[in-house]
Amino acid sequence: MSARVTSARIPDQLPEPTLRRLPWYLAFVQMLKGRKVEYISTTRIAEELDVDPSQIAKDLSFLGIRGKTRIGYQVEALEAKLRDYLGFDRRHCAIMAGAGSLGAALIADSGLQRYGLNIVAGVDINPDIVGTEISGVHIYAQSEVPELVKKLGVKIGIIAVPVEAAQEVADYLSAAGVQAIWNFTPSRIRVPEGVVISNTSIYSHLAVMYNRLSSLDE
Amino acid sequence: MSARVTSARIPDQLPEPTLRRLPWYLAFVQMLKGRKVEYISTTRIAEELDVDPSQIAKDLSFLGIRGKTRIGYQVEALEAKLRDYLGFDRRHCAIMAGAGSLGAALIADSGLQRYGLNIVAGVDINPDIVGTEISGVHIYAQSEVPELVKKLGVKIGIIAVPVEAAQEVADYLSAAGVQAIWNFTPSRIRVPEGVVISNTSIYSHLAVMYNRLSSLDE
Numbered sequence: 001m002s003a004r005v006t007s008a009r010i011p012d013q014l015p016e017p018t019l020r021r022l023p024w025y026l027a028f029v030q031m032l033k034g035r036k037v038e039y040i041s042t043t044r045i046a047e048e049l050d051v052d053p054s055q056i057a058k059d060l061s062f063l064g065i066r067g068k069t070r071i072g073y074q075v076e077a078l079e080a081k082l083r084d085y086l087g088f089d090r091r092h093c094a095i096m097a098g099a100g101s102l103g104a105a106l107i108a109d110s111g112l113q114r115y116g117l118n119i120v121a122g123v124d125i126n127p128d129i130v131g132t133e134i135s136g137v138h139i140y141a142q143s144e145v146p147e148l149v150k151k152l153g154v155k156i157g158i159i160a161v162p163v164e165a166a167q168e169v170a171d172y173l174s175a176a177g178v179q180a181i182w183n184f185t186p187s188r189i190r191v192p193e194g195v196v197i198s199n200t201s202i203y204s205h206l207a208v209m210y211n212r213l214s215s216l217d218e
Numbered sequence: 219m220s221a222r223v224t225s226a227r228i229p230d231q232l233p234e235p236t237l238r239r240l241p242w243y244l245a246f247v248q249m250l251k252g253r254k255v256e257y258i259s260t261t262r263i264a265e266e267l268d269v270d271p272s273q274i275a276k277d278l279s280f281l282g283i284r285g286k287t288r289i290g291y292q293v294e295a296l297e298a299k300l301r302d303y304l305g306f307d308r309r310h311c312a313i314m315a316g317a318g319s320l321g322a323a324l325i326a327d328s329g330l331q332r333y334g335l336n337i338v339a340g341v342d343i344n345p346d347i348v349g350t351e352i353s354g355v356h357i358y359a360q361s362e363v364p365e366l367v368k369k370l371g372v373k374i375g376i377i378a379v380p381v382e383a384a385q386e387v388a389d390y391l392s393a394a395g396v397q398a399i400w401n402f403t404p405s406r407i408r409v410p411e412g413v414v415i416s417n418t419s420i421y422s423h424l425a426v427m428y429n430r431l432s433s434l435d436e
Binding site: 196 | 244267308329
């Protein structure tokens with residue numbers, strides 16, 4: 001009953017812009033579902049999300065979803081398909097490297113759990129933190145990472161360490177066998193071939209926002 | 219002594235890809251500065267960050283920074299210029315809309331402070347949270363937002379509410395006079411013209427990562 005059942009018809013990798021829009025569609029149809037709306041047209045989605053209607057139809061057709069002429073998409077079916085495809089319903093085991101301010105905050109964020117991310121362990125080099133628990137997640141020493149990854153079936157390593165340690169941490173996570181690295185530091189990191197890298201540079205987004213703001217002032 | 223002093227030579231708005239790379243350069247030169255390195259060449263930065271050397275030279279020339287032939291950039295000067303330009307040294311007052319799991323986590327993240335973001339107040343609709351403090355930040359009722367924005371000089375509104383409330387919250391923040399909105403929900407939101415919008419959709423990044431991961435399995 002996993003999403004893989006349908007994968008024969010779905011391309012392995014969607015274009016990243018499409019992938020980034022799918023959660024918008026999901027958020028919107030979830031709201032409609034909550035309001036008991038039964039059908040939604042591409043035109044309405046387009047108005048609401050400010051995306052070109054033909055782009056929406058194309059994005060959804062990647063998932064094998066096609067609307068009915070004049071009626072549109074059935075909200076409940078669309079919601080289920082998007083949720084399933086996006087993987088938010090499946091559990092993905094992750095380890096948090098760096099249990100300082102940001103790492104602890106992410107461990108505590110129940111939103112990540114709702115979106116399928118299960119942080120099963122934390123790692124830190126600070127001996128005062130190692131051995132403690134944050135929101136029920138145990139914090140281990142760095143030397144225990146290879147065993148943790150194997151024992152707990154960890155696929156994702158999250159990096160929330162100080163920027164100067166980011167590459168070293170990425171190296172030991174990759175060596176321990178994680179398949180994906182989610183980098184929250186503003187540092188560019190390199191990973192071995194075959195390891196997925198995803199950057200969420202919160203602080204870089206700040207720089208973009210500050211720049212736009214200061215050009216307003218001029 | 220603000221960055222504006224040099225703004226006559228710097229374009230108002232840099233291309234967004236350049237802006238996103240500047241924090242990488244900053245993180246790298248900060249590490250070099252810590253190691254007492256005096257000069258760094260474009261070639262070395264390029265190797266370290268996997269960015270084309272000519273792109274680096276172009277990005278830095280936007281800020282009026284030029285390296286010396288055969289020597290490269292003076293690390294300390296480059297660091298100071300990047301930090302100043304990116305605005306991480308200036309204070310930007312922000313209000314956090316939604317003091318639930320993610321909102322509270324972001325309020326608690328001292329990293330944001332280090333990058334110039336000063337969250338001066340929180341807002342929530344939950345009467346159990348209103349009136350409390352999170353990491354020293356007072357949580358107010360929604361009705362108090364217009365006064366808070368004026369009184370505290372808030373320029374940035376951060377949205378960390380449930381996705382179905384995102385647009386409504388964006389509307390009242392804009393009406394209250396914030397100049398920029400930092401949206402952490404997976405929802406696409408619209409803002410009035412002249413308001414800066416920045417999306418950090420943590421959960422959308424998860425979808426991209428899950429997709430890449432599952433295509434590895436096949």
